[in-house]
Amino acid sequence: MMLRPAGRLIDRVPQRDPDNEGVRATVHLICERNDETHVRALLSQALASDGLAPTGLRVRRDDQGGTSLRAAVSLSGDPARALEQLITRLSLEPGVRDLHWHLDDTSLDSEREAAA
DSSP, X not given: OTTHHHHHXXXXXXXXXXXXXXXXXXXXXXXXXXXXXXXXXXXXXXXXXXXXXXXXXXXXXXXXXXXXXEEEEEEOSOHHHHHHHHHHHHHTOTTEEEEXXXXXXSOHHHXXXXXX
């Protein structure tokens, strides 16, 4: 019930042009250390869905028994729609304490143009 505000934030994200090559987003979550393996598996499975391409995963363990996961993804189409399913699934896990995502500033098109 506390994660419903996250759903409202997702609805407010501006929709991107579907013809756009892609955008980057980062998903952040903190879970109980005992649930890390299960949550990482769910995250990996969810990131394998259509429209999401994982580009990195960072894991940090804190002194209070929690684990912080940060997953970078590239996606095409509507980022809010793609990430909503991911966030909804992970928010159901009892060991997840914090969960949010944001769009990264640089689109994939801009990076490709800069590299060319």
